[in-house]
Amino acid sequence: MKELETKYLERLSDLYPTIAAASTEIINLQAILNLPKGTEHFLTDIHGEYEAFAHVLKNGSGSVRRKIDDVFGNTLSSRDKQSLATLIYYPKAKMELVKKTESNMEDWYKINLYRLIEVSKRAASKYTRSKVRKALPKDFAYVIEELITEKAEINDKESYYNSIIMTIIRIGRAEEFIEAISGLIQRLVVDHLHIVGDIYDRGPGPHIIMDKLATYHSLDIQWGNHDVLWMGAAAGQRGCIANVIRICARYGNLDILEDGYGINLLPLATFALRTYQDDPCTCFKLKGPEKPNKAEMEMDLRMHKAISIIQFKVEGQIIAQQKAFHLEERALLDKINYEKGTIMLDGKEYRLLDTNFPTIDPKNPYALSEEEEDIMERLERAFTGCEKLQEHMRLLLSKGGLYKVYNNNLLYHGCVPLNEDGSLKEVELFGKKYKGKKLYDALDSYIRKGFFALHEQEKQNGRDAMWYIWLHPDSPLFGKNKMATFERYFLAEKETHVEKKNPYYFLLENEQVVDTIMKEFGLNPEKAHIVNGHVPVKRKDGESPIKCNGKVMVIDGGFSKAYQKETGIAGYTLIYNSYGLLLVAHEPFESTEAAIQKESDIHSEMMVVKRVLERRLVGDTDIGKELKEQVKDLESLLLAYRSGRIVEKL
Ligand SMILES: O=P(O)(O)OC[C@H]1O[C@](O)(COP(=O)(O)O)[C@@H](O)[C@@H]1O
Numbered sequence: 132m133k134e135l136e137t138k139y140l141e142r143l144s145d146l147y148p149t150i151a152a153a154s155t156e157i158i159n160l161q162a163i164l165n166l167p168k169g170t171e172h173f174l175t176d177i178h179g180e181y182e183a184f185a186h187v188l189k190n191g192s193g194s195v196r197r198k199i200d201d202v203f204g205n206t207l208s209s210r211d212k213q214s215l216a217t218l219i220y221y222p223k224a225k226m227e228l229v230k231k232t233e234s235n236m237e238d239w240y241k242i243n244l245y246r247l248i249e250v251s252k253r254a255a256s257k258y259t260r261s262k263v264r265k266a267l268p269k270d271f272a273y274v275i276e277e278l279i280t281e282k283a284e285i286n287d288k289e290s291y292y293n294s295i296i297m298t299i300i301r302i303g304r305a306e307e308f309i310e311a312i313s314g315l316i317q318r319l320v321v322d323h324l325h326i327v328g329d330i331y332d333r334g335p336g337p338h339i340i341m342d343k344l345a346t347y348h349s350l351d352i353q354w355g356n357h358d359v360l361w362m363g364a365a366a367g368q369r370g371c372i373a374n375v376i377r378i379c380a381r382y383g384n385l386d387i388l389e390d391g392y393g394i395n396l397l398p399l400a401t402f403a404l405r406t407y408q409d410d411p412c413t414c415f416k417l418k419g420p421e422k423p424n425k426a427e428m429e430m431d432l433r434m435h436k437a438i439s440i441i442q443f444k445v446e447g448q449i450i451a452q453q454k455a456f457h458l459e460e461r462a463l464l465d466k467i468n469y470e471k472g473t474i475m476l477d478g479k480e481y482r483l484l485d486t487n488f489p490t491i492d493p494k495n496p497y498a499l500s501e502e503e504e505d506i507m508e509r510l511e512r513a514f515t516g517c518e519k520l521q522e523h524m525r526l527l528l529s530k531g532g533l534y535k536v537y538n539n540n541l542l543y544h545g546c547v548p549l550n551e552d553g554s555l556k557e558v559e560l561f562g563k564k565y566k567g568k569k570l571y572d573a574l575d576s577y578i579r580k581g582f583f584a585l586h587e588q589e590k591q592n593g594r595d596a597m598w599y600i601w602l603h604p605d606s607p608l609f610g611k612n613k614m615a616t617f618e619r620y621f622l623a624e625k626e627t628h629v630e631k632k633n634p635y636y637f638l639l640e641n642e643q644v645v646d647t648i649m650k651e652f653g654l655n656p657e658k659a660h661i662v663n664g665h666v667p668v669k670r671k672d673g674e675s676p677i678k679c680n681g682k683v684m685v686i687d688g689g690f691s692k693a694y695q696k697e698t699g700i701a702g703y704t705l706i707y708n709s710y711g712l713l714l715v716a717h718e719p720f721e722s723t724e725a726a727i728q729k730e731s732d733i734h735s736e737m738m739v740v741k742r743v744l745e746r747r748l749v750g751d752t753d754i755g756k757e758l759k760e761q762v763k764d765l766e767s768l769l770l771a772y773r774s775g776r777i778v779e780k781l
């Protein structure tokens with residue numbers, strides 16, 4: 132033991148070879164521990180709405196505006212503060228606008244540069260110099276550092292700063308400088324980002340969101356059911372591929388696949404046009420606004436139907452292959468009476484709204500026609516071979532997981548499957564039983580196997596597990612008794628469309644249940660919180676996102692435009708800064724253009740969920756714990772130097 136410790140200290144002494152070096156590091160770490168904790172920003176259910184996402188990222192759910200208020204208090208009008216905020220979010224576009232009306236740009240630059248420097252000073256004050264230095268934009272690193280650091284030794288500070296600012300303006304670099312310093316402020320107001328699931332589907336730009344996340348300075352992702360669906364598709368799972376295309380078609384977003392990812396949909400399009408030429412496809416109307424191009428719209432409708440039928444077939448095949456999923460009831464094509472045009476569900480006969488199934492052989496309803504098979508083979512190759520998609524999936528895999536424990540908070544997208552009585556539900560997965568955290572861990576590892584396992588069957592199970600996670604009643608990311616896709620397309624009876632939620636969602640006010648979940652994930656219920664998304668909070672019906680006296684926060688971000696009429700707002704985001712937890716309610720985002728022109732922001736209201744009595748420091752966080760360990764080790768090293776057990780390396 133002693134020997135091991137000496138060995139470890141020897142290693143450490145390579146990094147800190149002298150008493151002086153070790154001491155300096157201890158002092159530095161101690162200083163960091165006493166700084167206020169960095170701000171965490173939580174977003175969920177972005178659903179491809181990249182403009183709204185980009186805006187919330189820029190304004191840090193009100194964090195930029197808060198900094199402006201802190202700095203200027205009552206010395207700036209609310210209007211001027213909003214202009215300054217807009218400048219920080221959209222510096223380039225805002226300056227273009229200003230230039231059209233402002234007669235004295237030099238004056239404008241001077242005033243705004245001064246204000247931006249003050250805001251960035253405040254934003255930087257929470258961090259060590261070294262961390263700020265790393266965040267500085269390359270071109271202006273030196274001068275920004277000069278401007279935001281207090282200089283005690285200079286007597287006439289004002290003229291010192293003024294001369295720097297005037298030089299920037301004189302040499303024609305004011306705009307670039309404003310852009311750089313605005314970026315720095317955005318970068319500094321949020322220290323770490325949590326994406327609590329569902330980046331993909333419904334909206335037009337998930338790929339743009341993924342590109343943005345790839346460059347974000349610090350983040351983690353808890354996968355949502357829609358993200359896992361795309362992961363399954365990227366791994367070549369046919370049920371997932373068909374669902375991904377069907378959802379893109381349903382929302383008129385096939386461009387994501389064609390233009391965003393370069394996946395060729397021409398074979399599917401020509402097949403759909405031919406096969407459903409005279410079919411009005413009325414059950415497959417698209418969601419969202421009508422497309423101006425009628426021919427494109429007609430084609431989308433037919434592709435929507437073609438891929439839906441393919442989906443029901445391939446899903447039937449998976450159900451037959453993966454008997455352990457016990458989903459036989461959800462294979463519906465063999466429950467149709469093709470002559471009568473009806474289906475038997477739970478012992479009841481329903482009339483189908485659409486009975487044109489030219490590719491279904493009633494005796495073998497799950498078999499793909501030759502052409503359908505050819506299309507699926509090509510799509511499988513296209514998805515698995517798409518470099519950009521694979522790159523985005525690698526980001527999800529490396530930054531993400533099914534859940535995360537971070538600074539005493541438990542983050543997951545959907546739920547923890549429970550029994551009616553609130554106990555953890557035992558779930559069978561490939562012949563083994565799991566519940567609670569073990570269920571999450573098992574599913575997480577299956578997903579990774581779906582990408583990385585060498586053994587073919589293991590890899591196949593991993594891929595099929597992603598489809599399971601998408602729609603299985605026992606999946607913690609789905610959390611509903613059935614996915615009623617077929618019923619919603621083909622049956623008029625609304626009661627068949629209902630997807631019953633797992634008891635979890637009705638037990639969230641029950642403290643005992645919530646505490647059980649927290650303990651299951653190793654958290655102390657006295658201090659912990661659960662943050663989850665997935666279920667839109669219907670504020671217009673008086674529903675609150677805060678459950679169980681603030682222990683649980685359900686913050687479906689409601690970015691998805693299609694869902695805003697159900698929630699009445701654009702949903703919630705969460706901020707966890709050194710003063711506590713803040714829930715922010717957002718108004719619907721109109722457009723980037725409106726945000727710039729009208730200087731409209733979308734956070735409407737903030738609720739303090741928890742205010743701490745003493746400001747939280749880095750020392751109180753998970754990183755703080757690690758730093759304290761390092762301090763302890765370094766103190767042992769110091770002792771070893773001083774006792775002669777280890778010799779300084781000069
Ligand atoms: O309204 P749409 O887009 O067809 O989607 C409905 C489906 O989406 C789901 O709500 C899942 O999506 P969410 O994770 O966003 O809730 C399913 O339960 C449901 O069957």
Ligand SMILES: [Mn+2]
Pocket residue numbers: 329355356357544664665666
């Ligand atoms: Mn979801």
